[in-house]
Amino acid sequence: MGDWNMGLGTLREGVLIKLADLLDNPKCGWRQLADAVNTQPQFRCSEKELIGCSIQVLSAKGSPSRLLLAKLADRACSLGFLLKCLKKIEHQEAVQYLNTIVMEQIRITVQPQSQRVPEGGRVVLSCQASGSPGLGYQWFIGKEEVPNGSARDLVLSHFCLSQQGYYICRVNHGESFVFSQWAQVTMSMSGNSSSASGLCITQQPWNTTNAEGDCLCLECRAEGNPPPQYQWYHNEQPMLPANKSSLKIPCVTTADRGKYSCRVYNLYHEVWSDQAHVEIGPGSLSGASWDVTDEACFTPVPARQLSHFYATDKVALLMGNMNYQYHKQLRAPMADVHELTNLLRQLDFKVVSLLDLNRQEMHSAVTEFLLLLDRGVYGLLYFAGHGYENYGNSFMVPIDAPDSYTSEHCLWVQDVLQRMQERETGLNVFLLDMCRKRNLNDDIIPQPGPLKVTANIVFGYATCVDAEAYEVNKDDLSNGIFISFLKQRLLAEEKVTVMLDRVAEDMGQCEITRGRQALELRSNLSERRALTDRIQSSDCPVVTSARNLQWAIAHVLPESRYLHFDCGVKVQLGFAAEFSNIMIIYTRILDQPQDIISCTAELSDFSEGVDVDLKLTNQENPWDTGSLLFTLETMSRPEVPRLYTRLRALQRLKKELKFTVCLHYQYSNMDEEVEEKQTVTVGKPLVAKLNLHEPRLPRSFSASSSSDLHTFSLPESSSFPEGLESSVLASETSSLGSASTCWSYFSQPGEVPGSVKQVNVPEETFSPEFLESDRPQPLCAESKSLPHDRLEDLSVQFRTKQNFHSC
Incomplete structure (x- = not known):
């Protein structure tokens, strides 16, 4: 703040x-x-x-x-x-x-490292912390302050014997402070130590064989100046988080077998360790399993059931309808979809999140989602909005449903489920956060076709038959009752039906929801599959690459641009995604001549089809544009003035997005304001590339679901950077990670550019220039929870009738 x-x-x-x-x-x-x-x-x-x-x-x-x-x-x-x-x-x-x-909590992000330095050598001790702006640093050797040691990096240019000792850094802001760990700096006896000129690995990881359920421990230690940093790789893929000298994996499975190596680096040098081959044999999980602490000591914890299952991939489609044209407006779907998106990303799901869809757009979105499903894939579909149920058939209501809507105006849940079944997925999870009251205007009884017996369906209704679903209103944001409880359990490592059972129990113990809303579960899942199961790619890399590219099409942001005006003003134009169909554009003045005393860059004249409230454009804060979830705290320098505009319903954009940047400025010797304009075209961003407004062909999925991906081709509107399509589809070993830069994926410290990365790209991401730090970092909101994430407060949230609304 x-x-x-x-x-x-x-x-x-x-x-x-x-x-x-x-x-x-x-x-x-x-x-x-x-x-x-x-x-x-x-x-x-x-x-x-x-x-x-x-x-x-x-x-x-x-x-x-x-x-x-x-x-x-x-x-x-x-x-x-x-x-x-x-x-x-x-x-x-x-x-x-x-x-x-x-006062954000001060947290040490980079700890100083112990090191050995030759006499006369150069010592660099680094300490970095996150928290409120204006953090102060003070270095100590023992209990004595280091003279001039008030920066994040402590530099000792000519190290001598008297400077040996233990160093620590105190990070403070006002009355709050925290200390780093101790770092011992000693003088090496040899003047030609290898660490003085670069990096030297002193301990290599060894080949090992473990039984399932054992704890895998690998060590790689190095010396260097500046101190080395570490990044572990499994089968040439970076492991997150794995950035310490020791790698410990409690309770290994066969998915953990393979080749392990460690990249050791500092500001100037980089070396790689030897490859360690790890074999995993059969084992037993009876008795205690082990959890590993930072001090490398083992602490017994109750045994947990090990999942022997894996997903070939994980994809999710989240749809939230709020702004109905002819029916009561809802508030919770926006926050619910946002919460669920962040949680599923932590489980490595590829997530498409969409708000306010009409019938055609919902139908097209489901069809595109089905293209991502394949044998062994985990598919999750979530809908929040108005709905109803007649004679055992459930219907999701789009925002354009007429006043007296029937099944022909809605999406039939059982039909979508049948189409999911035909994809031969490893797990189908369908979560419906909607009412299930009868629709008296609809007397049609549709007859669904036979479902294949696959034993992989998990159906979760937020409420019971002929009952309503409720949302909690608090501040400017709302959560549905179902998501308020689900988000507390979703990351649990247990069978998905067990996890949902616990959610149902939590809801049943809440006094305010008892008798009003109860979770109803239906499942034929015969295997102990969990949303936390790991991803192990299929044997067909072409299919995997095609799925990655198909998903990636909906998440491409325009690159940041720099506009030069005749008056000498330079304007930065940046982009960020709040949802898959909602984008925020910002403008910022980078340079202006000294004789210009005031200057702003505003957006206007947007392409036909895009939904933008002109009264809420060009605002100084994102929340003034109608965004309650996108915050300035996610940026490295939130104090830099910017103007924000929020574009909704990108799925209805039929042509390339075009708008005008209007520069208003005033010279010091003039009373009148001067205006310059530039027209900008940025293609079809995010989900606009999928053309969801266009009708899809009648469904005709074959029993062999993978054929759709084998014959996969890019839509004509695709505007990936040159060479991306061939880099993903031409090679049988290609994958999403090798081309991920096109939708603003940034390498973490310790990653090799172009290396394969299995985690999906955050949706709330920025153009690279949106961040102004020395090294770009990936942005996501996965660590931010909405304000009303404590269920103990529900009794307060429901204290008045005005705060208790059904959908």
Whole structure:
């Protein structure tokens, strides 16, 4: 958020509402806070103002505390002074909440490493941390401060004997601080140590044979200056996370057999270890299994069932309908799809997330999704929106369904399931977060065709037959009841039906949902398959490559651009994806002549078909464009001024996206504002390439599902960089990783450019220039949870009827 000198008005509305909610009580609330701020005359409230606050309780949505906070914000009250007053009135919950919002936790991301250095050599100790802007660093040797040691990197140019010892770095922000680990720096006895000129591996990993269920331990140690960093590879693919000198895999399976090697590198050099061949034989999992701590000591934990199954790939289609044309608007699908997207990415699913689809678009999206399914693939389809169920048949309602809709206006769930079955997948998971009330306008009883007996179906209904599904409203965001509980369990390493059973039990224990909504499960899954099962590619790399490319088409962002105007102004144009069919465009002034005193670059004249609210374009903050999920905190320099515009419904874009960048500027010696324009064309970004607005051919899937991928071809609208198609399809050993740069995938430290990478690319990614750090990093929101992720708060969230809505 920033430092404590920032004003109260810099807090977002949702944060202020939460603070007001904590202060709306008679014992330790807004009246006590008003007395506390009176110590500063500029913040003192008159009796009339206090009466104005108190009468807010007469309004259904009124809040005395919210009005008081607004008055303090108008008077430029700082966050530091507010915190001081909250501590004075001993409101511990509000203090803790404000601390959490304003002061991100300081976390050491790069630890200093011990090293041996020859006399007169150069020592570089590095310590890096994440947290609030303006972190301070101070180095110590033992208990003594190192002179001039106030930077992230401590450099000792001419190392001598008196500088030997243990070094530690203190990272601080205000009153908060954290220490790094100790690093011992000693003098080597030989002046021609190999570490002085580069890197030297001192311990190589060894070949080993393990039984299933054993713990695999490999070691690779090196010396160097600067200290070495490590990245482990399994069968020439980078392992994440595996960036320490020791590699430990508890409870190995046959999927872990193969060749292991370690890349050792620093700022100047790189060496590779020998390859270690690991064999995994049969074993037993009876008794205790082992978990490994950072100190390399083994801690017994209860035995868990080892899954012997794997997926040849994992794909997911998430659809959320909110803005219905003729029916009640919903709020939860946006947050639900966002939450589920981030969680599934952690499980290596290739995710396509779409909001607000009409019938044709839903049908086309499902058809494209089915093309990604193949033998052994795990497929997950999730829908959140309006729905109904008649005579055992369920229907998903698109946003363009008429007032008196019937089955012919909707997507038939049982038909989609039958089409999924024909793909011979390893696992089919279908999650429906919708109501299942009867539709009295529809008296048609469709007859589904026979389902193949594959024993791989898991069906999850968010509610029971003839019941409604509910959403929780809080701040500006909402979650459905189902996702509120599902997100707590989804990453568990257990059979998918067991995981969903636990979700059902959690929902049953929540008093507010009891009697209103209960999860209903249907399954014929005969194997212990879990969403956490690992991916092991099929024996046909061409099919795998085709699937990767088919999925990747829907996730290509335009490259960042730099526009040069005649007046000498340089404008950066960048792009980021919030969902597969929602893109955010930003403009930023990079350079401007000294005689120009004001300058802004705004977007206008968008192509026909794209959905954009002109009143919400060119805003200073993403949330002012209608984006509640895309935050400035994901950027390296959020303080740099930018203007944001949010484009929705990219699936309806029939032609290339074209818009105008209008530059408004004013010279210091002129009163009038001058305007220059440039037209920009960026192709068909993200899901627009799939042309979901076009009708698909009638379904005719053969029993051999892989034939679709063997005959796979790119659509005419594909605009991948030259050579990408051939690089993915021509070679039988090619894969997504070798061409991933086209949708803004960045290599992690320790990865070899062009190496194969199995994890899917984050959807909330940026053009490379969107980040301004020295080394590009991948961006995703997978570590951010929505504000209402604590189910203990449900009793508060449902305290009034206005906060309890059915869909």
